[in-house]
Amino acid sequence: MSEIHVVGGGLAGSEAAFQLAERGHRVVLHEMRGVRGTPAHQTDRLAELVCSNTFKSTELTNAHGLLKAEMRLLGSLVLRGADEARVAAGSALAVDRDLFSAFVHERVTAHPLITVTREEVTAVPASPCLIATGPLTSDALAESVRARLGVQSLAFYDAIAPIIxxxxxxxxxxxxxxxxxxxxxxxxxxxxxxxxxxxxxxxxxxxxxxxxxxxxxxxxxxxxxxxxxxxxxxxxxxxxxxxxxxxxxxxxxxxxxxxxxxxxxxxxxxxxxxxxxxxxxxxxxxxxxxxxxxxxxxxxxxxxxxxxxxxxxxxxxxxxxxxxxxxxxxxxxxxxxxxxxxxRNTYLNAPGALTPHLSLRDDPMVLFAGQLTGVEGYTESTATGLVAAINLSRLLRGDEPIVPPVDTMLGALYRHLRDADPAHFQPMNANFGLLDELADPPRDKHKKRELYAERSLAAMRVWMAEHGLA
Ligand SMILES: Cc1cc2nc3c(=O)[nH]c(=O)nc-3n(C[C@H](O)[C@H](O)[C@H](O)COP(=O)(O)OP(=O)(O)OC[C@H]3O[C@@H](n4cnc5c(N)ncnc54)[C@H](O)[C@@H]3O)c2cc1C
Incomplete structure (x- = not known):
């Protein structure tokens, strides 16, 4: 059994490592905290939340809530951890950050197929691998990824304007x-x-x-x-x-x-x-x-x-x-x-540089996940870790990579990473504007969102059944 190298033990990397191990793959998870910090993280725990303690709304009529519902169908470990560590915050999924990261850390480090090593990875590892080093990717690795992609630069000050x-x-x-x-x-x-x-x-x-x-x-x-x-x-x-x-x-x-x-x-x-x-x-x-x-x-x-x-x-x-x-x-x-x-943010220009399943174009088994791919936010980053793990596992079995259908929030996010104009590409979070319009949209906004959610979850279930993920 070949070992898979997952680089970055944040939200996306922890989710991906766990999902791969659950699918029977041996994983080495490389996390540099412990030997080298980042400017934002405070601990050496896996899946540390760097800033706010909320994964945002749980309501299906909210884009983040819908994305979470889709991820629950796919069996997200991070969301299980968030549920375990939930604190009162109305309909938002806010967590006790220590309990949350302790839960994920424990599940990942205790998994018999996962080895966690504390080191800074300074070059793109041999395939199969998954890079999920986030917005604060260390300079040496960022430079290696940059050179491998043949682009001018990776580091951006992420200055984003509101979208209406x-x-x-x-x-x-x-x-x-x-x-x-x-x-x-x-x-x-x-x-x-x-x-x-x-x-x-x-x-x-x-x-x-x-x-x-x-x-x-x-x-x-x-x-x-x-x-x-x-x-x-x-x-x-x-x-x-x-x-x-x-x-x-x-x-x-x-x-x-x-x-x-x-x-x-x-x-x-x-x-x-x-x-x-x-x-x-x-x-x-x-x-x-x-x-x-x-x-x-x-x-x-x-x-x-x-x-x-x-x-x-x-x-x-x-x-x-x-x-x-x-x-x-x-x-x-x-x-x-x-x-x-x-x-400060480091992210790849996914539509200009990556494949639709977010791998290198010259090696489908070198995948990227998390904020580095140009998604924005805890939930979105975790979700790409989940899909990356599904795809790496499929590729290792000789199957084609897949992404969820565009009627789902997750699939619509992937479509954006594939189709957005590379000249103006900026990190994107889950939102209803990513979804195609309903065939016969009601005037009432709440009703419309209920129908979006119904369509998304039905599409996700069908897709999962088709690909043996149910
Ligand atoms: C200051 C700041 C505040 C933010 N606040 C929020 C917020 O409030 N809400 C929100 O939803 N999103 C927020 N974000 C975005 C947030 O970072 C992401 O949503 C989420 O943490 C990304 O998950 P990730 O797994 O991609 O990256 P991370 O969670 O950052 O994980 C990446 C991991 O890779 C490790 N790593 C980096 N380079 C290497 C290397 N070379 N070798 C080995 N390991 C390496 C890091 O130590 C880290 O543990 C914020 C981002 C920043 C920078």
């Missing part, structure tokens, strides 16, 4: 147009390594226009026009809003292209009007005039259901993001599918 559900954007106010009516251009692979989200015609001259979801003949962007008083009120709110203070290890200077929007605004009241919110080349069809300022939204997915507020990477606290960005005309009722954030 299309149906919550008031399109009687927000108008579709590209600056100067320019047609959209396909993104070139060479630009796929660009870090932060530059907007249309912004200072990062190499930033391509989005190839995603242009409405034919009407421009690829949704433009929210502001008059002068609206702009002034917005700037006041933005600069005064409450923000997260940096973790000590995150206090490195911002890359210029990753400057939080509130920081740009603080540098000068007009700076956004000459930067990401500049109005030139745009006319509001309602007035025929150039607005005072324009907030542009760019489609994140090919179906045009998720829209990124361009240039609005932010450190504002979540309620403040809701309050301030809903002041933008057209976004008064914005539904946030993902909130903005800025933190």
């Amino acid at each position: 559900a299309v149906e919550s954007i008031d399109q009687s106010v927000a108008f579709r147009a590209a600056r100067w009516d320019k047609e959209t251009m396909p993104a070139s692979g060479a630009e796929a390594e660009a870090g932060c989200g530059a907007g249309e015609g912004e200072s990062r001259a190499s930033a391509p226009h989005s190839a995603s979801s242009p409405a034919p003949g009407s421009g690829a962007y949704l433009n929210c026009p502001m008059d002068k008083p609206q702009f002034e009120v917005f700037i006041d709110a933005l600069t005064a809003a409450d923000q997260f203070t940096a973790h000590e290890f995150d206090s490195a200077p911002y890359f210029e292209g990753c400057m939080p929007v509130e920081e740009i605004a603080r540098r000068g009241r007009e700076s956004l009007r000459f930067g990401p919110m500049k109005p030139i080349g745009l006319r509001d069809p309602r007035t025929g005039k150039r607005p005072w300022a324009v907030v542009q939204l760019r489609a994140e997915d090919r179906a045009g259901r998720m829209w990124n507020i361009v240039g609005c990477q932010t450190r504002l606290r979540i309620p403040e993001q809701q309050r301030v960005f809903r002041m933008i005309p057209g976004l008064e009722n914005a539904e946030f599918l993902r909130f903005g954030s800025i933190h």
